[in-house]
Amino acid sequence: MAMLTLENIAVAYDQQYILKDFNLSVEKGSLISLLGPSGCGKTTTLRLIAGFLEAKDGRFTLNGKDYTRVPVNKRNFGFVFQSYALFPHLSVYDNVAFGLRLRKVSKADIDRRVRKMLEVANLTGFEQRFPKELSGGQRQRVAIARALVIEPDLLLFDEPLSNLDANLRVNMRVEIRRIQQELGITTVYVSHDQEECFSISDQVAIMNKGIIEQLDAPSTIFKYPKTEFVARFIGFNNFISFDNRQENGREIQLQAGGHSFLAIQGEGRGAQKGLKGAVRPDDLKLGTSDEIDLGANVVTGRVKVSTFLGRSYQYVVNTELGEFTVNKEMEQPYVSGQEVRVLFPVEKLILVE
Amino acid sequence: MKEKNRGLGLFTLLIYLFLLGPLVIIAIASFEPGGALKFPPTGFSLKWYQNIFEVSMFKTSFITSILVSLAGNLLALLLGLPAAYALSRFQFKGKNALNAIFISPILIPGIVLGFTMLKYVIITYNLPVYTALLLGHTVIMLPFIIRVIASSLANFDFAVEEASLSLGAGRLKTFFTVVLPNIKSGIIAAVLIAFLESFNNVDISVFMTGPGISTFPIQMLLYVENNFDPTIAAISVLLMLFTAVLMFLIERLMGLSYFTKR
Numbered sequence: 001m002a003m004l005t006l007e008n009i010a011v012a013y014d015q016q017y018i019l020k021d022f023n024l025s026v027e028k029g030s031l032i033s034l035l036g037p038s039g040c041g042k043t044t045t046l047r048l049i050a051g052f053l054e055a056k057d058g059r060f061t062l063n064g065k066d067y068t069r070v071p072v073n074k075r076n077f078g079f080v081f082q083s084y085a086l087f088p089h090l091s092v093y094d095n096v097a098f099g100l101r102l103r104k105v106s107k108a109d110i111d112r113r114v115r116k117m118l119e120v121a122n123l124t125g126f127e128q129r130f131p132k133e134l135s136g137g138q139r140q141r142v143a144i145a146r147a148l149v150i151e152p153d154l155l156l157f158d159e160p161l162s163n164l165d166a167n168l169r170v171n172m173r174v175e176i177r178r179i180q181q182e183l184g185i186t187t188v189y190v191s192h193d194q195e196e197c198f199s200i201s202d203q204v205a206i207m208n209k210g211i212i213e214q215l216d217a218p219s220t221i222f223k224y225p226k227t228e229f230v231a232r233f234i235g236f237n238n239f240i241s242f243d244n245r246q247e248n249g250r251e252i253q254l255q256a257g258g259h260s261f262l263a264i265q266g267e268g269r270g271a272q273k274g275l276k277g278a279v280r281p282d283d284l285k286l287g288t289s290d291e292i293d294l295g296a297n298v299v300t301g302r303v304k305v306s307t308f309l310g311r312s313y314q315y316v317v318n319t320e321l322g323e324f325t326v327n328k329e330m331e332q333p334y335v336s337g338q339e340v341r342v343l344f345p346v347e348k349l350i351l352v353e
Numbered sequence: 354m355k356e357k358n359r360g361l362g363l364f365t366l367l368i369y370l371f372l373l374g375p376l377v378i379i380a381i382a383s384f385e386p387g388g389a390l391k392f393p394p395t396g397f398s399l400k401w402y403q404n405i406f407e408v409s410m411f412k413t414s415f416i417t418s419i420l421v422s423l424a425g426n427l428l429a430l431l432l433g434l435p436a437a438y439a440l441s442r443f444q445f446k447g448k449n450a451l452n453a454i455f456i457s458p459i460l461i462p463g464i465v466l467g468f469t470m471l472k473y474v475i476i477t478y479n480l481p482v483y484t485a486l487l488l489g490h491t492v493i494m495l496p497f498i499i500r501v502i503a504s505s506l507a508n509f510d511f512a513v514e515e516a517s518l519s520l521g522a523g524r525l526k527t528f529f530t531v532v533l534p535n536i537k538s539g540i541i542a543a544v545l546i547a548f549l550e551s552f553n554n555v556d557i558s559v560f561m562t563g564p565g566i567s568t569f570p571i572q573m574l575l576y577v578e579n580n581f582d583p584t585i586a587a588i589s590v591l592l593m594l595f596t597a598v599l600m601f602l603i604e605r606l607m608g609l610s611y612f613t614k615r
Contacts, residue, residue, distance in 0.1 A: 052515060072518045079519040085512035089534040099520035143516075150520060 003028035003186055004049070004154065009058035011044055018044045019210045022058070026203070031180055031187040032215075033197035036207035036233075043158060045207075046190045050156050051075050062154060075154075078147030078185075082159040084139045086131040092118070092142050093127040099150035113149055120179060121145040137168045144176065148183065155180065155187040161196060169193075173200050194234065198222065206230045228276055228352045236278040236350070238324045245275060245351075252351065257321055260296050263349045274353035277344070284326040285343035286315060286334075292341040297349065299324075299342045303334045317342055376593065383586035390583045401587040411588070414572035417486070421568065422551040425490035426498075426544055432491070433498030434540070438528070440499070441506040459496045463556030466492070471560040482563035489561045493554055494547035501546060505539025506532075545599075 004026040011019040019041050026032045034042035047053045049060065051072030060068045067075060087095050096117055100110045118124050121141040131139055140160060147155060160176070161169045177200050180187050191197050197204050198218040205215040206229070214226045225231035228239065242254040242261065252272060254261040265272050285292065292298055301319030308314075312329040317340060324342055334340060378392055385391050386398035405411050433455075439445075440452055458466060467489065475485045509532070517527040533540075558568045567575070577585050 050519060052518075072515075073521050073523050075519075076521065077519060079516065081512045081516060083510055083512050085510060085516040087513060087516070087531060087535075098517070098522075102521040102526075146516075146520070 003063055004188070005059075005061050006045070006049070007059045007061075009045075009048065009060065010056045011048055011053055012056050017210065019048070022210065022212075024205065024212065024215070026186060026188065028063075028186055029184045030202040031177070031189060031200060032203045032205060033189045033191060033201040034205050034207055035191060035194060035197040038192060039209075040207040041210040042190045042192075042207050044210075046156055046158055046188060049154070049188060050077055050079050076150065076152055077154045077156055078150060078152035079156045080140075080143050080147050080158065080160045082162055084131070084143045084163075086139055086142055086146070088131055090130075091127065092123060092129050092131075092134070095131070095142055096146045096149050098146065103150065117145045117149040120148075120182075136164050137172060140164065140172060141175070144179065148179065148185075152185065155185045157187065157189040157191075159191050160189075162191070162193070169196070176200065206233060208233075224350055225278065225352055226273075228274075228278070231278040231350065231352045236280050236352075238279045238281065238284060238326075240277040240321055240344075242275045242277060259299060259321065261344060261349065262296050262346050263351055264346055272351040274351045276352050278350045278352050279324075279344055279348055281314065281325045281327045283345060283348035284324060285345060286317070286326045286328045286340055287343070288338075288340060292343050294341070297344040297346060299344075301340060301342060303336050303338045303340055306333055306336060308333070315340075376589075379586045380590050380593075383583050383590050385583045385586075389581050390586060401583045402591075404582070404584045405588055405591070408576070408584070410567070410572050411569070411576075414567045414569045417566060418552055418569035421483075421486045421490050422548050425487055425494055425551055426547055428487070428491045429494035429498045429547060430540070430544060433495050433543070434502060437499045437502040437506060438532070441503050442511065455499050456496050458492050463554070467557035467560035470557070475561065482561065482566045485561040485563075486558065486566075486568070489557050490551045490554070493557055494551050497547040497550055498543045501543035502536060502539050505536040505542075509535055549596075 004024070006022055006024040009019055009022040010017060011022075022041075022045065024032075024045070034045055036042050044053065048055060051067070051070065055068055058068070059066060087098065090098065093114060096114045097110050100113060105113070115124075118127065121144060123138065123141055123145060126134065126138065126142075131142070134142065140163075143160070157176070161172050164172060173196055176189075189197065189200060198221075201218055203215060204218050204221055205212045206221065207213065208229050214221055214230045216224075216226075221230065222234060225234060225236060231239075240256050240261070242256045244255050246253045247265075250265050252263045252265065254263060254275075254277070256277075261277065263272060263277065289300075294300070299319045299321055301317040301324070303315050304318045304323065305316040306313055309327065312327045313333045315326050315328065315334060317324050317326060319342060326342060382390055382392045382394055383401060384397045384399070385394035386396040386400065387394075436455060440448065440455075470485075470489060470492070474480065474488070480488070513535070514527050514531060517531040518524070522530065553570055554568075555570045555574060558571055562568060562571055573585060573588060
């Protein structure tokens with residue numbers, strides 16, 4: 001059952017639409033990430049859900065209740081900011097207790113809940129510290145504890161880890177996932193870090209120019225992007241434009257500049273629509289004329305650039321159908337200008353729109 | 354390296370000498386027993402200090418100055434705090450123009466401002482002297498209040514306010530429980546700077562004072578126009594002490610470092 005729904009939402013600054021006819025639905029208890037380049041509207045979407053921005057048009061409901069016009073301080077959502085946004089003049093304890101005091105919870109209850117939450121966030125012993133006396137990771141945990149202690153109906157994260165160093169970031173995202181699953185709170189998470197979103201989420205929405213290009217489980221997006229934008233965003237940087245396509249059961253026959261290609265419809269890969277083929281550099285096969293026979297899904301070309309990547313070599317191969325980037329593990333690298341053949345494995349050739 | 358440090362030390366010494374020298378000379382000269390200001394003094398006497406308290410206009414004008422500065426400060430704070438908040442937090446039409454208007458009392462020469470207020474406000478509406486003084490000093494203080502508080506607000510992360518809103522506090526509650534405690538030092542600095550600015554003001558006050566009512570600096574000015582005795586030096590020493598005590602109190606209350614640290 002969808003719990004959070006955005007229907008035909010529009011947001012505009014000075015007549016300039018950031019979001020238009022925007023739709024999204026999130027299952028109860030799941031964590032959804034909004035991922036995309038800066039300016040794609042992910043933060044706007046999050047701030048709209050939080051209530052910091054007002055929709056010009058459309059409807060936002062949560063558990064069947066219409067929140068479109070509810071002011072931010074009446075929403076009971078937890079928001080975790082990129083800059084942590086702790087209250088500098090309050091101790092850790094008072095920061096976490098802030099929301100409960102506003103809710104007129106009894107003193108004893110506040111104490112019990114704050115201490116419990118500090119324990120969950122691994123902050124016991126830091127009650128009397130002030131934000132400026134804490135490390136970045138500790139501050140972020142206080143911010144999360146502060147957002148969670150009010151038992152929010154929805155938890156929102158705005159790039160919560162981008163101010164932390166790399167090691168801490170990995171630990172914190174595991175932590176966030178653990179707490180979120182333990183408490184079963186529906187969560188919307190915004191980031192521009194792909195790995196972060198993919199590792200933490202039940203669902204990822206890839207956004208571009210104010211629309212969702214694809215909303216799927218992380219592994220589905222990773223394997224089967226639906227649009228060229230998504231494919232490029234997650235590292236498919238080889239594309240072929242086909243002239244026509246013909247479906248024959250599970251098989252899809254394609255033509256490009258006199259070469260014939262084959263792709264398949266299959267379990268989990270959704271509808272393979274579109275006339276553009278996408279393949280990752282790791283998934284292309286590269287070989288000499290002895291190793292790869294001419295036939296479907298094979299193009300001949302010459303090595304243009306060769307780069308040593310450590311474990312493998314990366315080649316840019318110039319062919320009749322354009323340039324392709326291929327990674328290959330090998331002892332003796334190909335030299336520039338050498339004739340090679342590029343094979344597009346049927347399983348790995350993904351059609352995108 | 355050592356050579357360089359010695360040069361720097363000498364330079365610092367000269368600067369201090371330049372800044373503090375006149376104050377020291379005035380302080381020493383205030384003990385002159387004779388009827389005219391002299392340095393070095395010909396003897397030691399406290400009679401000019403006694404004289405300050407014998408000239409009744411000094412006492413009344415001092416009280417006037419303090420009252421006008423305090424009341425004007427309060428008024429300027431009540432106007433300036435919301436204005437500074439609005440200017441630093443919200444985007445609206447005419448914001449730049451409004452900003453310029455609030456700052457303009459600093460840019461316009463005091464004489465021009467004072468004369469204009471006298472001619473077009475005080476005379477037109479026939480305002481009593483105290484009201485005129487209060488009005489004038491509020492105008493003098495407003496730009497300082499707004500500027501200092503606005504810069505304090507600019508250093509305060511807006512997300513902290515949003516955090517308060519998202520936790521359930523309304524806008525007003527957020528302002529009083531989250532914004533105010535965090536810009537406290539800015540407000541105190543603003544009030545002090547405005548107070549000094551108002552207390553020392555001559556050029557605008559001179560148009561607002563009337564028969565029998567004047568502010569302290571104007572009274573000092575009137576006095577030196579007619580008298581050459583060291584009373585004025587004695588007053589200067591007392592004013593310096595007054596400021597020093599004020600600074601000492603602030604230091605004891607919250608530490609002067611409060612103004613410099615972020």
